[in-house]
Every structure is written in C-alpha cells, then in structure tokens.
Amino acid sequence: MPALFGDPPVVTSVDSPTELGQSPHSRAATLEFREATKIYPGTAGVAVDGLSLEVPAGEICVLVGPSGCGKTTAMRMVNRMIDITRGDILLDGDSVKERQPAELRREIGYAIQQIGLFPHMTVADNIGTVPRLLGWDKARIRSRVHELLELVSLDPDETLDRYPAELSGGQRQRVGVARALAVDPPLMLMDEPFGAIDPINRERLQNEFLRLQREMRKTIVFVTHDIDEAIKMGDHIAVLQEGGRLAQYASPAELLMEPASPYVERFVGSDRALKRLALQRVRDIDLWKAATVRVGEPVAAVRAKLADSDLTIPLLVDDDGRPLGWLSESALTGDTVEEKLRSPADPVIDLDDVLRDALADLLTRETRFAPVLDEDGRMAGILSLDVISNFLLVAPNESRSGADLVNQES
Amino acid sequence: MLLVIAQLQTHQRTGATCVAENGFCPSWIEDNWDRYVDPFTQHVVLTLAPVAAGFAISFTLAVLAHRRSWLITPVTSITGALYTIPSIAFLFLLQPLTGRGFLTAFVALTCYTLLIIFRNVTTGLASVPAEAKDAALGMGLTERQLLWRVELPLAMPEILAGLRIATTTTVGLAAFAFLAGAGGLGEPLNEQRFFKSNIVVAGGLCVLLAAAFDVIVLTAQRIVTPWKRATA
Amino acid sequence: MTPQLAFLGQFGDAIQFIFQERESVSGGVQIGGLGEIADLTATHLLVSLVAMAAACALCIPVGLWLGHIGRGEFLAISVSNVGRAVPALVLLFFFLAYLGIGFTNVASVLFLLAVPPILTNTYVGVRQVDPEIVDAARGMGLRGVQIVRRIRLPLALPTIFAGIRISAVSVVATATIAPYANVQTLGTPIVEPQTYGFSGGLGAAIVIAVLTLAVDAGVGLIQRAVTPKGIMLAREGPRRRTGLALPTRRREPAL
Numbered sequence: 001m002p003a004l005f006g007d008p009p010v011v012t013s014v015d016s017p018t019e020l021g022q023s024p025h026s027r028a029a030t031l032e033f034r035e036a037t038k039i040y041p042g043t044a045g046v047a048v049d050g051l052s053l054e055v056p057a058g059e060i061c062v063l064v065g066p067s068g069c070g071k072t073t074a075m076r077m078v079n080r081m082i083d084i085t086r087g088d089i090l091l092d093g094d095s096v097k098e099r100q101p102a103e104l105r106r107e108i109g110y111a112i113q114q115i116g117l118f119p120h121m122t123v124a125d126n127i128g129t130v131p132r133l134l135g136w137d138k139a140r141i142r143s144r145v146h147e148l149l150e151l152v153s154l155d156p157d158e159t160l161d162r163y164p165a166e167l168s169g170g171q172r173q174r175v176g177v178a179r180a181l182a183v184d185p186p187l188m189l190m191d192e193p194f195g196a197i198d199p200i201n202r203e204r205l206q207n208e209f210l211r212l213q214r215e216m217r218k219t220i221v222f223v224t225h226d227i228d229e230a231i232k233m234g235d236h237i238a239v240l241q242e243g244g245r246l247a248q249y250a251s252p253a254e255l256l257m258e259p260a261s262p263y264v265e266r267f268v269g270s271d272r273a274l275k276r277l278a279l280q281r282v283r284d285i286d287l288w289k290a291a292t293v294r295v296g297e298p299v300a301a302v303r304a305k306l307a308d309s310d311l312t313i314p315l316l317v318d319d320d321g322r323p324l325g326w327l328s329e330s331a332l333t334g335d336t337v338e339e340k341l342r343s344p345a346d347p348v349i350d351l352d353d354v355l356r357d358a359l360a361d362l363l364t365r366e367t368r369f370a371p372v373l374d375e376d377g378r379m380a381g382i383l384s385l386d387v388i389s390n391f392l393l394v395a396p397n398e399s400r401s402g403a404d405l406v407n408q409e410s
Numbered sequence: 411m412l413l414v415i416a417q418l419q420t421h422q423r424t425g426a427t428c429v430a431e432n433g434f435c436p437s438w439i440e441d442n443w444d445r446y447v448d449p450f451t452q453h454v455v456l457t458l459a460p461v462a463a464g465f466a467i468s469f470t471l472a473v474l475a476h477r478r479s480w481l482i483t484p485v486t487s488i489t490g491a492l493y494t495i496p497s498i499a500f501l502f503l504l505q506p507l508t509g510r511g512f513l514t515a516f517v518a519l520t521c522y523t524l525l526i527i528f529r530n531v532t533t534g535l536a537s538v539p540a541e542a543k544d545a546a547l548g549m550g551l552t553e554r555q556l557l558w559r560v561e562l563p564l565a566m567p568e569i570l571a572g573l574r575i576a577t578t579t580t581v582g583l584a585a586f587a588f589l590a591g592a593g594g595l596g597e598p599l600n601e602q603r604f605f606k607s608n609i610v611v612a613g614g615l616c617v618l619l620a621a622a623f624d625v626i627v628l629t630a631q632r633i634v635t636p637w638k639r640a641t642a
Numbered sequence: 643m644t645p646q647l648a649f650l651g652q653f654g655d656a657i658q659f660i661f662q663e664r665e666s667v668s669g670g671v672q673i674g675g676l677g678e679i680a681d682l683t684a685t686h687l688l689v690s691l692v693a694m695a696a697a698c699a700l701c702i703p704v705g706l707w708l709g710h711i712g713r714g715e716f717l718a719i720s721v722s723n724v725g726r727a728v729p730a731l732v733l734l735f736f737f738l739a740y741l742g743i744g745f746t747n748v749a750s751v752l753f754l755l756a757v758p759p760i761l762t763n764t765y766v767g768v769r770q771v772d773p774e775i776v777d778a779a780r781g782m783g784l785r786g787v788q789i790v791r792r793i794r795l796p797l798a799l800p801t802i803f804a805g806i807r808i809s810a811v812s813v814v815a816t817a818t819i820a821p822y823a824n825v826q827t828l829g830t831p832i833v834e835p836q837t838y839g840f841s842g843g844l845g846a847a848i849v850i851a852v853l854t855l856a857v858d859a860g861v862g863l864i865q866r867a868v869t870p871k872g873i874m875l876a877r878e879g880p881r882r883r884t885g886l887a888l889p890t891r892r893r894e895p896a897l
Contacts, residue, residue, distance in 0.1 A: 120566075129551075
C-alpha cells in the first residue's frame with residue numbers, strides 16, 4: 001500500500017496554495033466498481049445492481065439519477081459506510097473490503113449535503129479533525145488549516161476561531177470542503193455538496209471548485225440529481241436508473257450527443273442539444289471569414305476580398321480593426337468605400353463567450369450572423385446560425401467538458 | 411422572608427430574652443455558630459458522594475445503552491421505581507441491610523439520582539445531529555472516537571442540566587438523612603423545631619448550599635460549552 | 643438467627659405491624675394493625691389531595707394563560723429553580739416555627755411544593771404547541787379563550803400531566819413529615835420511633851413506598867386516558883424505544 005500519508009505536502013508558505021498540486025506526495029487514486037451490488041434484506045430490495053465502471057485518476061466521476069436510483073448508496077459503498085453485498089470496489093487496485101473501515105475513510109475525503117460540521121468545534125478544530133487523528137503536530141495542523149481556508153476563499157484570521165453557528169450557509173459549505181481536503185486525500189466523495197445552497201451561490205461554488213480541481217487534480221466521485229450540474233462538473237458521468245442499474249457511463253458531450261437509451265435521453269432532457277452548446281466556446285469552433293473593409297479603401301479590393309469570404313456583405317471596421325457595421329451596397333458604388341451602413345454590427349460576440357450565450361444573443365437581435373472579437377477588440381471572425389448548427393454535428397470527442405471550460409477562465 | 415425581616419426589626423435584643431421570646435436572635439447565632447459546622451460538613455458530603463456515585467453509575471449505564479437501545483427501557487423502569495419511592499421510606503427500607511448511619515443515607519440518595527442523570531445523558535446523546543455523526547464516521551473516526559470526541563461533548567449541556575437538577579434535589583433530600591442516623595443539617599433542624607433562630611440558620615444553610623451548587627454547575631456548563639453562546 | 647433470617651425477621655416484623663395490632667414500645671397504647679394504617683393513609687392522602695387540588699386550581703389556569711400570551715417565561719422557569727433549591731423539610735420546619743402546627747399549615751407547605759412542576763410544565767406544554775396550529779385556529783375565527791380550551795389545552799395535556807405526576811409523587815412523599823406539625827399521616831411511625839419502634843417505622847415505610855408507586859402509576863393511567871388519541875399515535879413512534887418516562891425531542895422538562 002503506497003504511503004499516502006508518509007510525508008505531508010511540502011508547504012513552504014501559507015501564501016502558495018498551488019504548491020499543493022505540485023507536491024510530489026499528492027497523488028490521485030484510481031477507483032473501480034466491479035459488479036458492485038447492494039441488496040437490503042426484506043422489501044427494500046436491490047439498491048445498487050452490478051455497478052461496473054472505472055474512474056481514472058484525477059477525474060471527476062458524477063453519479064446522477066433520480067432519487068432512489070442508488071447513487072448515494074453506491075458512493076457510500078466506496079468508503080464502507082454501507083457494506084457491499086456482492087462484487088467489489090477497488091481503490092488503487094486494492095479491494096476496500098479488506099481495509100479497516102476507519103482507516104480507509106481517513107484516506108478518503110467525505111463531503112455530504114448537510115455538511116455535518118461539528119457544532120462544538122471551531123472551524124480550525126473541525127478542519128483539523130483527521131490530521132489530529134493521524135497524529136500530526138500542532139504547528140503542521142495550524143499551517144495546513146490556514147492553507148486550506150485560503151484555498152476555499154475564506155479569510156483564515158476571520159474564520160479560524162468561529163463556530164459553525166456563526167457562519168453563513170456558503171461559508172459552512174466551504175469549510176466542509178476544506179475539512180474533506182484536510183489530509184490531501186487521493187480520493188474524494190461528495191454527496192450533493194452544493195445542494196443546500198441557493199442557486200446563485202451554488203454556481204459560484206461550483207466554478208470555484210472546478211478551479212480548485214484544476215490545481216489538485218483529485219479523483220472525485222460526485223453525486224447529484226441535477227443533470228446540469230453533472231454536465232458541468234463531470235469528466236465522466238454515470239447515469240443511474242431505479243433499481244441501481246447503470247444506464248450509461250460516458251463523457252458529458254457523448255451523453256448529450258449519443259444517449260444510450262430512451263431513459264437516458266429522457267433524463268438528459270429534450271434540450272440536450274442546447275446543453276451541448278453550454279459546453280463550447282466560440283473560440284473553439286471554425287468561424288466564418290468576413291471581408292473587413294475600411295473607409296476609403298478601393299472598391300476593387302473590396303470585391304476581391306468578398307470573393308474570398310464566406311459572406312456576401314462586407315463589414316466596415318475602423319482603423320484599429322473594430323467593427324462599425326455592415327456595409328450597404330450603396331457604399332460600393334463609387335471608387336472608394338464610403339461610410340454607408342445597412343445595419344450596425346450588433347451583437348458583438350466575445351471569443352470567450354459560451355456558444356449558448358452567443359446563440360441567445362443572435363436570436364435576441366434577430367440577426368443571422370455577428371462579428372466575433374478577441375480580448376483586444378479585434379475581429380476574429382463571424383459567428384452565424386449556420387456555424388452553430390455545423391458544430392452540433394461535430395463528433396463528441398472533439399468537444400470539451402464543462403470542467404475544461406471553467407478552468408480556462410483562470 | 412417578610413416574616414423574618416419583620417422579626418429582625420422588632421426583636422433586636424440580645425441574650426436570654428430574645429431566646430426566651432423565640433425571636434430571631436443574631437447574637438445567639440453568633441455564639442452558637444459552631445453547632446452547625448459538623449452538620450453542614452456532613453450535609454455537603456451527603457450531597458456530593460451520592461451525586462458522584464449516581465453519576466458514575468448512570469453515566470456508564472447510559473453509554474452502554476447508547477449502542478444497545480434495548481437496555482433503555484429496563485434501566486428506565488428500575489431507576490424510575492427507585493426515583494419514585496420516597497427517600498424517607500427508602501431510608502427505612504435499607505436499614506435492615508445497611509444499618510443506621512452514613513451508608514444507608516448514601517445508598518438511598520444515590521438511587522434517587524440515577525433516573526435523572528440516566529435520562530439526561532441518554533437524551534443528550536440522542537440529540538446529537540445525525541449529519542455530524544455521519545460526517546464523523548465518514549471521515550474515519552471509530553465508534554469510540556465518535557462517542558468521546560463528538561457525541562459526548564455535544565451532549566454536555568443536557569448532561570450538566572441533569573447534574574444540576576440531581577445536585578439541588580439531593581441537597582434537599584439530604585435533610586432527611588438524620589432519620590437514618592446520618593446527620594446532616596436536618597439534625598439541628600429537628601432538634602429544636604420551634605426555635606426560630608435555629609430554623610433560620612439550619613434552613614438557610616441548606617438553601618444556600620443548594621443555590622451554591624446550582625451556580626457552580628451552571629458556571630461549569632458555561633465554561634464547557636462555549637459554542638452555545640455563538641450565533642451567526 | 644443467621645443474618646438472612648434476621649433480615650427477613652425485621653421485614654417480617656414490619657409486615658406484621660401493618661396487619662396486626664400490638665402494644666407500643668413505650669407501653670400502654672395499642673399501635674399498628676390495618677385500622678390504624680387505614681386511618682393514617684386516609685389522612686395522608688387527604689392532605690396530599692387538598693394540596694394538589696389547590697395547586698392545580700391555581701397553576702393550570704395561570705400557566706395556560708401565561709403560555710398562551712407568551713409572557714412570564716422567566717417567572718415560570720425561576721419558580722422551578724427556586725422550588726428545587728428549597729428543601730421540603732426546611733420549608734415545613736420554617737412554617738412550623740413561624741406559623742405553628744396544623745392541617746392548614748401542612749397543606750400549605752405541600753401546596754408550595756406542588757406548584758413549581760405544575761406551573762412550569764403547564765407553561766412549557768402550552769408554549770410547545772406548534773404556533774402554526776394556533777395560527778390556523780385563529781384564522782378559522784376562534785377567540786383567545788376558545789383557542790386555549792380547544793387547542794392548547796388538549797395538546798399540552800401530556801406535558802401538564804407529566805408535571806402533575808411529578809408533583810403528586812413529591813407531595814405524597816413529603817406528606818410523610820406532616821406529623822411534625824401534628825397531622826398524623828403515614829409518617830407518624832417514622833417520626834415517633836419511641837412509640838412505634840423500628841418495625842413500626844419500617845412497616846410505615848413499606849406502605850409509603852407502595853402508596854407512592856401506586857399514585858405514580860395511577861396518575862400515569864389518567865395521563866394516558868386524557869391524552870388525545872391523535873397525539874398518542876404521533877408520539878408512540880419514537881417513544882416505543884425509549885420506554886416509560888423517558889422524554890423524546892418534544893419533551894417534558896426534567897424537573
């Protein structure tokens with residue numbers, strides 16, 4: 001068994017949380033469900049039915065499904081909060097059934113929906129629970145607590161000595177995550193961790209968590225009933241149906257593009273095409289090329305550009321290359337381009353916009369195409385409805401997951 | 411109390427006349443203070459010993475019953491019966507077994523505290539939030555660590571409340587200990603039943619003792635449960 | 643005699659005292675026997691009943707009203723705390739010294755003893771009634787008194803009776819020392835060992851113990867009988883595992 005806690009992650013200062021991810025000792029485990037089954041005696045019946053899937057190291061696997069589908073049961077089988085009836089679960093290749101439960105659980109981060117902070121302990125003591133169990137010395141625990149609080153965007157000095165009753169819901173949630181990360185476990189189990197938060201803060205917490213994951217690259221099993229959250233958070237999604245059966249295990253894009261059964265299709269929702277658009281940014285697709293012209297340019301040159309472009313209408317730009325509007329025919333009657341516009345260059349799409357938002361913009365302004373600008377405001381291409389519908393025909397393995405999207409924001 | 415104060419104001423006399431008139435005589439009290447020292451000490455012991463023993467027994471039973479809930483009903487029934495039987499009666503019922511003196515009073519008073527403490531420890535443990543227990547187990551605490559580091563600390567308010575009740579009621583019951591020959595403040599009370607000064611001193615000491623213990627346990631409760639005072 | 647026989651012997655003697663008349667220790671007077679026991683028991687129960695009735699008559703309406711309007715929490719809780727701190731014996735002797743002997747005095751002491759559990763429990767029982775239920779009642783047009791009578795009272799009854807039970811046991815137990823005030827109850831053989839001897843005291847102790855347990859069980863039965871069936875069903879669930887008087891979340895205050 002690899003010495004997961006032989007040495008702590010090397011922390012040179014409390015201001016450099018990113019050293020965590022780069023520590024030679026912090027690693028992510030692989031997890032495998034092998035025909036894992038849970039049967040309750042009596043009428044309750046089969047909760048998890050022969051679940052088999054592999055979670056590669058460093059990835060988020062989301063278990064999603066309606067209530068009663070066994071997703072939470074499956075998760076709790078990993079750390080033996082629920083015993084496995086048949087089959088096995090392998091952590092880094094070793095069966096969890098052969099481990100002492102308490103010892104096993106200290107290697108696995110555990111974050112539940114109601115959070116479960118200990119009311120009688122301060123934030124610092126809560127987070128330091130498992131380190132104390134493992135015998136870390138006080139100084140090490142203290143610096144680790146500092147580090148973790150900063151990692152979850154809480155001010156250490158403000159929050160250290162507070163009691164859970166003094167914190168808001170969102171703060172408690174963050175402390176819960178910090179507590180689960182305390183000993184830098186190679187595997188994390190999260191059961192609807194953002195479920196008890198209001199939608200606005202939930203989105204924020206999700207984004208922050210994805211950013212964290214980018215640094216930590218932990219193996220995470222994430223349970224949710226919300227398909228949108230699953231698509232956003234997961235590298236791989238396991239859709240479960242009632243009776244604890246696995247309906248499909250795939251990447252988010254594949255799930256949306258090729259649902260394996262009518263059940264999955266229904267569960268994902270009839271708007272799954274739109275959902276795919278949420279996974280993609282404008283910068284990642286092939287944009288149309290437009291003829292960009294400036295006032296005073298010779299018309300002959302414009303005609304040549306037009307022949308080369310994908311649109312029949314030229315776009316007027318200023319000296320810096322910023323779009324002013326679509327040129328009307330009357331602007332090309334003379335020798336040089338005049339400033340006569342048929343319509344303004346509305347809406348203007350950002351290269352980093354998510355396709356879904358860009359589509360929404362196009363539809364709102366009732367235009368079929370719009371100029372796309374980069375960070376400096378210069379023309380990058382044209383986005384049109386046709387471009388978007390072409391994208392929807394693209395194969396799933398060429399499109400990205402939500403996690404990648406968020407991580408590029410930072 | 412108004413009566414006492416009235417007497418105080420109208421009977422400020424010293425010496426034999428005050429005693430003879432059976433008023434409230436501060437000078438007599440001054441002179442005869444040491445008569446109450448022994449009974450007072452006995453009374454303190456008669457309170458602390460049974461409460462300590464009762465706590466030790468009930469706490470152990472409650473911890474055992476925590477994981478074996480089938481124990482709760484029988485223990486509650488037995489301690490409940492012991493609680494209901496009046497201590498005075500108990501003081502007599504025990505004498506054939508334990509004779510007269512401290513032991514009888516000690517056993518009788520201990521039995522009285524059992525139900526109170528058992529009930530409060532059990533309720534306290536039952537009121538620990540389920541998600542805190544789930545999180546604790548999920549993080550890798552053993553059952554024993556869960557009990558000592560999470561459940562018992564959170565049950566403290568309830569446990570100490572029970573201790574408070576047990577202590578103050580035992581002070582009151584220890585006043586009957588003299589019936590079994592065990593001394594206590596009931597003895598001087600009984601010896602001069604109609605002498606007002608005696609009643610005021612012995613009775614007053616009794617009440618003060620109860621109040622003092624109440625405050626001590628209350629303070630302990632405040633110290634041991636700092637998180638109760640915190641609110642968002 | 644071996645210790646065991648002697649042990650039985652004392653109990654045997656005491657039981658004999660209960661059923662058979664005999665000559666008193668000091669001589670000259672006939673003591674013991676069912677007749678005397680019955681007399682003493684009657685007085686014992688009478689003084690207890692008077693005290694309990696008066697306490698209920700005062701505390702239940704006051705507690706109901708205070709609980710309904712939501713005031714006087716400090717009073718209700720403090721009454722309990724103070725009541726616990728003043729021992730029954732001290733109270734009785736205090737009354738004895740300052741007010742003299744007699745049935746009324748004893749009844750007054752017992753009355754004071756009975757008040758705290760009943761008052762506090764009534765108050766708490768009424769407060770614990772779900773405010774949404776009261777709100778619904780108000781919305782349906784019930785006035786204050788009607789709400790108290792038809793909603794708060796029935797729902798608070800289990801808690802109130804728990805308080806009555808505690809008081810009853812306390813009062814019956816304390817009526818034992820009434821003989822100090824010349825009211826002859828079952829405590830008489832206990833406080834007059836010179837006449838009754840140890841076996842007399844022990845016999846009386848046995849009767850007192852049985853009597854108190856009976857009163858406790860009796861009030862418990864009444865408590866069951868007056869608890870609205872709906873509440874019983876709602877409570878039976880979690881209660882099943884915890885047994886007799888063990889409180890659950892919605893609990894009677896431990897007094």
